[in-house]
Amino acid sequence: MPPVIDVNADLGEGFGRWDLGDDDALLEVVTSANVACGFHAGDPLIMRRVCAGAVARGVTIGAQVSYRDLAGFGRREMDVAPAELTAEVLYQIAALDGVARAEGGRVAYVKPHGALYNRIVRDPVQAAAVADAVRAYDPALPLLTLPGSAVHEAAGGLTVVAECFADRAYTPAGALVSRREPGAVIHDRDAVVARAVRMAAEGTVEAVDGSVVDIPARSLCVHGDTSGAVGLARAVRAALAEAGVRVEPFA
Template identity: 80%
Template structure:
C-alpha cells in the first residue's frame, strides 16, 4: 500500500495576529512545518503548536527562513553563506528547544518561501542550509523540491522530495512564482485531483498542460489559504479513498 506524508505550514501567527487554524490542521496533517520566528511565529505561538503536535502525534519540522518578518520570508535575499548557516542553525535550535520542553523534538527541516525556492537552484545557499543541518544533527532530513540543488549540496544527508497540491508547476518541475496569476490553486476539486495524482501516479499537470513527474514522499497543503482546513481534510480523505496511507516521513 502506498504511503504519503501530508505537511502544512503552522505557527505563522505573530502576537495578536493569527494566521490559519493551527489546532484544526493538527488533526489532519501528519507533519507540521513550524515557523521559527524569522518569517513568522513568536515563542508562545511556537510553544502552543508544539504542544498540539505532540498531543496529535504529528511530526514537528523546523520551517527555517530568511530573516524577513515584514515580507513573510517571501523576499529573496543575498545572505553570505556563513551568516545564512548561522541563522538557519539558530532557528532549528530555538524550535527544537521549545519542542523538547513539550515532549517532542524537531524531526526534519523545511526551508520556507524565498529561501526554499532559492536553494532549489542556488548551490551556494543550498550548501549553507545543508551545513546548518549537518552541524545541528546530520540525521535530520531536509524537505525540498525534486531536482533541487539541495540533493547535491547535502548528498551526505537525507533529502526528502515533496510536492504541492495547491501550487501551479512550470514544465520543468519548478513552482510558478507567487507573483504570477494562477500560482496558487483555489479550486478544491482541482487540488484534490492533483494530490491523488501526485501520490498514486507520481505526476502533476504543469501550467502548459504537460505531465510533470513528481516522485514525492510528502505533499504540502498550505494552511494560510481561504478554506485551508476543509481543503486539507478533503485531500486526506481522497488519498485514503485512493488507497494511500497518510504517514510521516520522519
Template identity: 70%
Template sequence: MSDRLVAGRAVDLGRRPTVMDLRTIDLNADLGEGFGAWQLGDDTALLSVVTSANVACGFHAGDPLIMRTVCRAAQARGVTVGAQVSYRDLAGFGRRAMDVPFEELAAEILYQLAALDGIARSCGTRVSYVKPHGALYNRIVHDREQAMAVAEAVLAYDASLPVLTLPGSVLAEVHDDLQTVAECYADRAYTPEGTLVSRRSPVAVVRDPEKVAERAVRMAVSGEVEAIDGTVVPVSARSICVHGDTPGAVELARSVRRALSDAGVQIIPFA
C-alpha cells in the same frame, strides 16, 4: 480500464486498491505562522488532518509563544514537528528574494532550528526534519551556495535530520551526508521545469478543493502533476504539502486526506 503503478505494482484504476496495493504518503502543512496578536490559519484544525507540521521559527512568522503552543498541540495529536526555517524577513513573510552571505545564512538557519527544537523538547517532542520556507526554499532549488549554507547548518546541528525540498533540487547534491526528502504541492501551480509558479502570478495557488484533491491523488499514485502549460511533470515524492495560509486551508487539507484515503493511499509521517 488502464493501469497505474502504485509502489511498483500495476493497479487497475477501476477497482478499490487492496492492502497489497497501498502506498504511503506524508501530508504536511505550514503552521504557527501568526505573530503576536496577529493570527494566520487554523493550526488546531490542521493538526487534526496532517501528519507533519512545518512550524515557523520566528524569522518569517511565529514567535516563542506560538511555537510552544503548536509544539504542545502537535505532541498531543502525534503529529511530527519540523522546523520551517526562513530568510530573516518578517515584513515580507519570507517570500522576498534576499542575498544573504554564506556564514550569516548558515548561522541564522542554525539559530532557528535550535530554538524550535529546544521548545519542542520541552513539550515532549522534538524537531524531526527541516523545511525551508518561501524564497529560501525556491532559491536552494538552483543556488548551490545558498543550498550549501542550509546543509551546513543542518549537519552542524543534527546530521540525522532530513530536509524537505523539490525533486531535482541542488540541495540533494551539495553534501553526501545531508538527507533530503522530495515533496510536492497539491495547492501550488507548477512550471514545465518542475518548479513552483511564482506567487506574483494570479495562477500560483490552486484554491478549488476538488481540484486540489485530484492533484494530490495523481501525485501520490502516479508521481506526476500537470504544469500550467499542460505539460505532465514527474513529481515522485514522499510528502505532499498544503499551505496553512491559503484561504479555506482546512477544507483543502480535509479534501486531500479524504481523496488519498479513498484512493488507497496510507497517510503516515515520513520522519
C-alpha cells in the same frame, strides 16, 4: 504495496496578537507540521503552543526555517552570505527544537520557507549553506525540498526528502510557478484534491502548459494560510484514503 505519502502544512505563522490559519484544526489532519521559527512568522508563545499540540496529536514537528524577513513573510529573496545564512538557519532549528523538547517532542526534519525554499532549489551556494546548518545541528535530520533541487547535490550525506504541493502550479521543468504570476496558487477544491491524489498515487502532475511532470515525492504540502485551508486539507486526506494511499509521516 499501496502508495505512501506524508501530508504536511505550514503552522505557527501568526505573530503576537495576529493569527494566521487554524493551527489546532490542521493538526487534526496533517502528519507533519512545519513550524515557523520566528524569522518569517511565529513567536515563542506560538511555537510552544503548536509544538504542544503536535505532541498531543502524534504529529511530527519540522523546523520551518526562513530568511530573516518578518515584514515580507519570508517571501522576499535575499542575498545572505553563506556563513551568515548557515548561522541563522542553525539558530532557528535550535530554538524550535528546544521548545519542542520542553513539550515532550523534538524537531524531526527541516523545511525551508518561501523565498529561501525556492532559492535553494536553483542556488547551490545557498543550498550548501542550509545543508551545513542542518549537518551542524544534527546530520540525522532530513531536509525537505523539491525533486531535482540543488539541495540534492549539496546535501553531502544528509537525507533529502522530495516534496510536492497540492495547491501550487508547476512549470514544465518541475519548479513552482512564482507567486508573482497569476494562477500560481490553485483555489479550486476539486482541482487541488484531484492533483493531490494523482501526485501521491502516480507521482505526476500537470504543468501550466499541459505537459506531464514527474513528481516522485514522499511528502505532500497543503498550505495552511489560504482561504478554506482546513476544509481543503480534510478533503485531501479523505480523497487519499479513498484512493488507497496510506498517509504517514516520513520522519
